[in-house]
Amino acid sequence: MVDNAHILTPATTAALNDKLAALEQGTSRQLVVVTLPSLQGYDISDYGYQLGRAWGIGQAKLNNGVLFIIAPTEHKTRIEVGYGLEPILTDALSEIILQNAVLPRFRAGDFNGGVTAGVDALIQQLSLERSAAEAKAAAAAQAAQNDRGRGATPLTASSFSSSSPSPSFAFLAPGASCPSCSWAAGAAGAAAMAAAVTAAVAVAGAAAEAAASAAAAPRKLVMPKDFLC
Numbered sequence: 001m002v003d004n005a006h007i008l009t010p011a012t013t014a015a016l017n018d019k020l021a022a023l024e025q026g027t028s029r030q031l032v033v034v035t036l037p038s039l040q041g042y043d044i045s046d047y048g049y050q051l052g053r054a055w056g057i058g059q060a061k062l063n064n065g066v067l068f069i070i071a072p073t074e075h076k077t078r079i080e081v082g083y084g085l086e087p088i089l090t091d092a093l094s095e096i097i098l099q100n101a102v103l104p105r106f107r108a109g110d111f112n113g114g115v116t117a118g119v120d121a122l123i124q125q126l127s128l129e130r131s132a133a134e135a136k137a138a139a140a141a142q143a144a145q146n147d148r149g150r151g152a153t154p155l156t157a158s159s160f161s162s163s164s165p166s167p168s169f170a171f172l173a174p175g176a177s178c179p180s181c182s183w184a185a186g187a188a189g190a191a192a193m194a195a196a197v198t199a200a201v202a203v204a205g206a207a208a209e210a211a212a213s214a215a216a217a218p219r220k221l222v223m224p225k226d227f228l229c
Contacts (some may be wrong), residue, residue: 005035005072007111014117015030020136029085029126030058031120035111037073044069044076068118068128072111077102079122089125093140097121163194 001016008016016033020104024030032055039047048069058065063082070077079094101121105114125133 002032003036005070007035007070007072008115009112013115018117019119019123023123023126027127028059028062028064031068031119031126032065032120033068033070033115033194035070035072035115039071039074039076040080044071044074044078045080048078048080049069052080052082058084066122068122069112069117070106070115072106077106077118079118085126088130088137089122090137090141091146092163093125093137095144096140097122097125 001013001020002014020031020033034051036047048067051069052065052067056066057066065082066085067080069080075218077098079089079098081089081094097118101117102114105111105117125136128136162210
């Protein structure tokens, strides 16, 4: 749990850390929650993708990590899912969790309640037996398809909105190593994560900017320095 936007109370942060640690201990799956003071002009999907890769969330061979991102300044939130969990935590189910559990509370100014509700919903899904989890994900996908068939308006940005869903991805780049596969890594692990984040996101930010505009000078995506476990 990394609250760099400082939107959560100490009691909420402590309770969430306990829940996240229990999930990892019981299932080996990692759910990491991060709040950001700013996306620095980047799309939340790009920011989340690079952050997930840099932190090496989940087990490298299983790609079983989930990143729950909240950027209150830009009114954006997103759930990024590793390849290994894509069958049980689909785009459709992630969107339902955001729209039903998280965003109503965010729009009411209740960040503690919204983050907690989102984490609880994600943990519930990630703790199910695989067959039950896949069935729930399939039901969410069917519901989304039915909504489209009825001509329902897709969920879009409003006063506090989620970004549109995206395909899942591998958090670890090919050949990359995880600084610490346990989120409770201690000071050394936190320092390694911070260094990895700064290097990976800066390089990715420069590459993305160069591709977008060859004439523009590459920007560095400067991450906060206090990435603590």
